[in-house]
Amino acid sequence: MGIWILNARVVSAGNETQAKHVLVEGGLVARIADADGTSPDIGGHEVIDAKGKLLTPGLIDMHVHLREPGFEHKETIATGTRSAARGGFTTIACMPNTRPVIDTVETVKYVLDKAETEGVVRVLPYGCITKNELGRELTDFEALKEAGVIGYTDDGVGVQSAQMMKDAMAKAASIGMPVIAHCEDNTLVEGAAFSEGSFARKHGLKGIPNESEAIHVGRDILLAEATGVHYHVCHVSTEQSVRLIRQAKQIGIKVTAEVCPHHLLLSDEDIPGLDANWKMNPPLRTPRDVQACIEGLMDGTIDIIVTDHAPHSEEEKARGVQLAPFGIVGFETAFPLLYTKFVETGAWSLEFLIDKMTKLPAEVFGLPWGTITEGKPADLTLIDLESEKAVDPAEFASKGRNTPFTGWVLKGWPTLTMVEGKVVWSV
Ligand SMILES: NC(=O)N[C@@H](CC(=O)O)C(=O)O
Numbered sequence: 001m002g003i004w005i006l007n008a009r010v011v012s013a014g015n016e017t018q019a020k021h022v023l024v025e026g027g028l029v030a031r032i033a034d035a036d037g038t039s040p041d042i043g044g045h046e047v048i049d050a051k052g053k054l055l056t057p058g059l060i061d062m063h064v065h066l067r068e069p070g071f072e073h074k075e076t077i078a079t080g081t082r083s084a085a086r087g088g089f090t091t092i093a094c095m096p097n098t099r100p101v102i103d104t105v106e107t108v109k110y111v112l113d114k115a116e117t118e119g120v121v122r123v124l125p126y127g128c129i130t131k132n133e134l135g136r137e138l139t140d141f142e143a144l145k146e147a148g149v150i151g152y153t154d155d156g157v158g159v160q161s162a163q164m165m166k167d168a169m170a171k172a173a174s175i176g177m178p179v180i181a182h183c184e185d186n187t188l189v190e191g192a193a194f195s196e197g198s199f200a201r202k203h204g205l206k207g208i209p210n211e212s213e214a215i216h217v218g219r220d221i222l223l224a225e226a227t228g229v230h231y232h233v234c235h236v237s238t239e240q241s242v243r244l245i246r247q248a249k250q251i252g253i254k255v256t257a258e259v260c261p262h263h264l265l266l267s268d269e270d271i272p273g274l275d276a277n278w279k280m281n282p283p284l285r286t287p288r289d290v291q292a293c294i295e296g297l298m299d300g301t302i303d304i305i306v307t308d309h310a311p312h313s314e315e316e317k318a319r320g321v322q323l324a325p326f327g328i329v330g331f332e333t334a335f336p337l338l339y340t341k342f343v344e345t346g347a348w349s350l351e352f353l354i355d356k357m358t359k360l361p362a363e364v365f366g367l368p369w370g371t372i373t374e375g376k377p378a379d380l381t382l383i384d385l386e387s388e389k390a391v392d393p394a395e396f397a398s399k400g401r402n403t404p405f406t407g408w409v410l411k412g413w414p415t416l417t418m419v420e421g422k423v424v425w426s427v
């Protein structure tokens, strides 16, 4: 028995949508029919009446932290995947900065097993570039690939040695795998919590300069050119990084990039005070950087949107801005934030936003999801574009409540998430 999703609206082009009935059967999209006021033959199938809500391909998030194993007080695969489902995500790629880090076949297997038994959405793990993310010795790339990782990254820290990064890229290129980089030169950061800008100046704090990110982006672009690897830049946040990536793409270097909602919506000038819910890495930069990230996304320099969902406990975030860990949660606010602030305002089309969170991440990483196509897996999300609701962290399925968006009144809330034909969450 399958499920008919009746009277959904599917984006056709720009802001245009078409009314469709979609039959899901055997985990696949079996039929997409025009909903011209008529009802299809339901047969013995179940029915979900979408009542005109938007039906999108399940959202894909290529940069998330599920914290398991080792930091289960922050998040688990069970809670993190439920949070993802509430945010409309059906496929998520988890970062390896767990404890132990994901640098062995055993840990990859552990994560995949947990995801299978306790998770509700598809989880794709990354493996570390270096053992323990210490930057000293490469992991066994072939073995990790064999175990099921989709790429290599030391997210959480930058790979400080250029030679180590070059070796990693050469190795990854030789087996057709991408290198995903958290770009940060430690010598330029040294303990700062916020970016170099008006907020840090006002509070007499040492700032994180833009170059700490962009120096790695520039270095790695040259190394990607030399090695031919697919190089993907994590959480781009500076004007300089956008410029370097734009130039690299122009001359045909295989570089792709991602940006987070918070770097598109907030600058350091918005930080209300010394509150660790506004502390994340990379930090909120200047309004000029925010503008550059938006332009980079719009002209295709930045390929995709990711959340960098980074839950931490309330106790950890209450340690004061200097000691609190970097990171904010992202799953359950991403789509409503971007829909309300960019699509409703007319800056972007609905198609543009959805592509950046579905089709394009799939294309960048060569994944088979991200579209609504007959015969393809039924990863689908229903979204209510009408109802307004304020962000309330108490409602999150995530263990993390660490968000700077509390109280923001938004539209575009997901109401149902389906993975391979199975409803994994609905309101
Ligand atoms: N983004 C963050 O502020 N924090 C991430 C690490 C990372 O993505 O670099 C985390 O693991 O908490």
Ligand SMILES: [Zn+2]
Binding pocket: 155, 156, 157, 182, 183, 234, 235, 281, 282
């Ligand atoms: Zn990072």
Ligand SMILES: [Zn+2]
Binding pocket: 063, 064, 065, 095, 155, 156, 308, 310
């Ligand atoms: Zn991250």
